[in-house]
Amino acid sequence: MNDLETAIHNTSEIGRLRRVLLHRPGQELENLMPEYMERLLFDDIPYLQEAQREHDAFADCLRQSGAEVVYLVDLVAASLTDDAVKQELVRQFLDEAEVREQRAREMLSELFLSLPNREMVSQMMAGVRKSQLRETDQARLKDYLAATAGDYPFVIDPMPNLYFTRDPFATIGRGVSIHKMHTKTRNRETLFAKFIFKYHPEYKSVPRWYDRGETTSLEGGDILILSPEVLAVGISQRTQEDSIDALADTVLTDSPTFKKILAFNIPKTRSFMHLDTVFTMVDRDKFTVHPNILNDITVYVMELDENRKMKIRQEEGRLEDILKEHLGLDKVTLLRCGEGDEIDAAREQWNDGSNTLAVAPGEVVVYARNYVTNRLLEEHGIKIHTIPSAELSRGRGGPRCMSMPLWREDL
Numbered sequence: 170m171n172d173l174e175t176a177i178h179n180t181s182e183i184g185r186l187r188r189v190l191l192h193r194p195g196q197e198l199e200n201l202m203p204e205y206m207e208r209l210l211f212d213d214i215p216y217l218q219e220a221q222r223e224h225d226a227f228a229d230c231l232r233q234s235g236a237e238v239v240y241l242v243d244l245v246a247a248s249l250t251d252d253a254v255k256q257e258l259v260r261q262f263l264d265e266a267e268v269r270e271q272r273a274r275e276m277l278s279e280l281f282l283s284l285p286n287r288e289m290v291s292q293m294m295a296g297v298r299k300s301q302l303r304e305t306d307q308a309r310l311k312d313y314l315a316a317t318a319g320d321y322p323f324v325i326d327p328m329p330n331l332y333f334t335r336d337p338f339a340t341i342g343r344g345v346s347i348h349k350m351h352t353k354t355r356n357r358e359t360l361f362a363k364f365i366f367k368y369h370p371e372y373k374s375v376p377r378w379y380d381r382g383e384t385t386s387l388e389g390g391d392i393l394i395l396s397p398e399v400l401a402v403g404i405s406q407r408t409q410e411d412s413i414d415a416l417a418d419t420v421l422t423d424s425p426t427f428k429k430i431l432a433f434n435i436p437k438t439r440s441f442m443h444l445d446t447v448f449t450m451v452d453r454d455k456f457t458v459h460p461n462i463l464n465d466i467t468v469y470v471m472e473l474d475e476n477r478k479m480k481i482r483q484e485e486g487r488l489e490d491i492l493k494e495h496l497g498l499d500k501v502t503l504l505r506c507g508e509g510d511e512i513d514a515a516r517e518q519w520n521d522g523s524n525t526l527a528v529a530p531g532e533v534v535v536y537a538r539n540y541v542t543n544r545l546l547e548e549h550g551i552k553i554h555t556i557p558s559a560e561l562s563r564g565r566g567g568p569r570c571m572s573m574p575l576w577r578e579d580l
């Protein structure tokens with residue numbers, strides 16, 4: 170099945186990438202302040218112009234390898250098919266940003282609705298500073314400020330993590346899983362996915378495997394499509410076991426190809442926040458891995474039995490052997506981040522040395538800075554495309570985190 174007519178088609182981690190969703194970092198990064206950085210899940214403040222240059226280099230690299238690049242703002246803008254939908258987005262956006270005061274809601278609705286779709290969406294992403302309202306309407310702002318406590322400088326927080334398009338929703342087969350995020354900060358991002366998959370003419374009728382209204386968290390960085398039959402899902406800081414049960418229920422029951430989920434229980438720490446920060450697939454039988462998880466990982470296999478009841482069992486043994494068995498391979502090679510050196514592994518994993526994006530089997534995009542890991546990939550015959558990352562990496566995510574494949578060729 171290889172016609173780009175269907176909206177979504179994603180049956181592996183490594184099939185030739187033909188269409189991919191990115192978000193070019195925008196003004197939301199200019200609203201990061203040291204005081205609130207931690208809550209907004211950043212470790213430093215990127216220099217926006219440079220981050221955009223790096224991101225453009227990433228997009229060009231993907232185009233040169235044959236993928237069409239689609240931007241999140243454009244998809245959301247194209248989902249606002251009439252005024253009623255646009256107003257619905259504004260209303261829900263204000264609800265979820267917890268703007269309750271009536272005057273503030275009116276001012277912000279006016280501000281948003283006065284803008285063309287694309288600009289409005291960018292403004293929502295950037296957040297709104299109190300000082301911006303001051304320009305809009307001096308008198309009404311006075312009332313608003315009187316009604317809100319403290320010196321907090323934003324009426325609406327920025328969404329600086331949007332350039333990690335991997336996380337708020339994930340394509341699986343022909344369908345999509347829209348997520349309930351672990352943090353309040355990122356949960357607002359999935360509202361855009363809701364509108365894309367509800368209203369966008371091309372995306373509105375794709376099957377839904379999980380939804381943002383669920384009560385437990387699931388994030389895309391934890392979902393890997395190892396083959397058209399096998400998914401890997403991380404039990405991590407961001408993804409709870411109950412969410413995986415629910416995802417397994419729908420995907421294993423309703424998708425035509427998936428038969429098994431391997432749930433990887435990984436340590437719950439910031440640097441290992443998702444499975445894809447410690448484990449990615451680079452070729453049919455080759456994976457990157459952060460050496461520190463190898464002693465500390467438990468894998469559960471989830472399958473439906475003859476009566477379509479879920480069976481879960483714990484796997485024993487080495488990760489290589491577990492992957493060999495479930496993917497039907499003769500040999501599996503795990504390529505250790507930082508060549509397994511304690512210091513290089515920790516340094517390079519911190520800057521996403523294990524977070525590769527495959528554009529084809531055996532061909533991946535990586536950050537240039539992780540030269541120890543990159544050399545190892547090349548020694549194992551992997552073709553690498555390096556991109557700059559001085560600024561992008563400050564948000565703690567690499568090429569895989571910054572992309573959501575919409576269409577990959579079958580293997």
Ligand SMILES: NC(=[NH2+])NCCC[C@H](N)C(=O)O
Pocket residue numbers: 210211330333335336355389390391442443445446564565566567569570
């Ligand atoms: N798939 C990933 N590993 N995404 C990384 C996301 C990084 C982002 N700052 C966060 O904490 O959410």
